[in-house]
Amino acid sequence: MFRAVSLVPLGSVRQDVIDAIAGGIYENLELEVFFEEPAPLPEEFFDPLRGQFKADELVTYFQQQIETRSRLKLGVTEADLYAWDLNFVFGISILKQGTALISYRRLDNTFYHLPPNDRLLYERAVKEALHELGHAIGLDHCEAPCVMHYSNSVIEVDAKPARFCPDCWKRLNLLLGRQVA
Numbered sequence: 067m068f069r070a071v072s073l074v075p076l077g078s079v080r081q082d083v084i085d086a087i088a089g090g091i092y093e094n095l096e097l098e099v100f101f102e103e104p105a106p107l108p109e110e111f112f113d114p115l116r117g118q119f120k121a122d123e124l125v126t127y128f129q130q131q132i133e134t135r136s137r138l139k140l141g142v143t144e145a146d147l148y149a150w151d152l153n154f155v156f157g158i159s160i161l162k163q164g165t166a167l168i169s170y171r172r173l174d175n176t177f178y179h180l181p182p183n184d185r186l187l188y189e190r191a192v193k194e195a196l197h198e199l200g201h202a203i204g205l206d207h208c209e210a211p212c213v214m215h216y217s218n219s220v221i222e223v224d225a226k227p228a229r230f231c232p233d234c235w236k237r238l239n240l241l242l243g244r245q246v247a
């Protein structure tokens with residue numbers, strides 16, 4: 067059972083974004099967060115034609131190479147990610163295996179040539195981190211107003227809450243083997 071989250075910066079990552087994600091995990095997932103040493107992004111997963119890293123291969127590598135004992139693992143990167151036939155992904159996870167990865171590149175207003183908004187960036191990064199960790203623990207997508215709602219654009223990310231709906235929260239605690247008060 068997962069009792070904590072290891073946060074691993076992949077490549078060069080903004081510390082303020084890492085801190086915001088850690089705070090959001092502690093607050094909404096009620097798990098302790100450990101800050102791990104940054105790990106390099108292996109170039110072998112970079113597609114120079116697309117200027118993106120291949121998320122599905124990267125997350126498998128991440129699961130195998132980064133040892134964090136029995137904690138959940140969340141990699142955070144600024145690099146743009148894609149997977150399968152998708153143009154991009156905000157994040158990716160290995161269902162029930164405790165490993166997740168997010169990129170905040172496309173969560174940043176500046177990516178869309180909009181004025182920077184750090185508060186919004188932190189909010190979005192927290193939501194995507196919780197969403198991918200939810201999958202990594204074993205949750206599926208959810209139709210309720212819930213952080214497990216599927217989102218494929220920042221508009222959809224902004225529309226959903228940072229919290230788990232009561233059903234997902236219950237399932238999450240069961241999966242984590244925790245008593246619900």
Ligand SMILES: [Zn+2]
Pocket residue numbers: 197201207216
């Ligand atoms: Zn999802």
Ligand SMILES: [Zn+2]
Pocket residue numbers: 208209210211212213214215230231232233234235
């Ligand atoms: Zn839900």
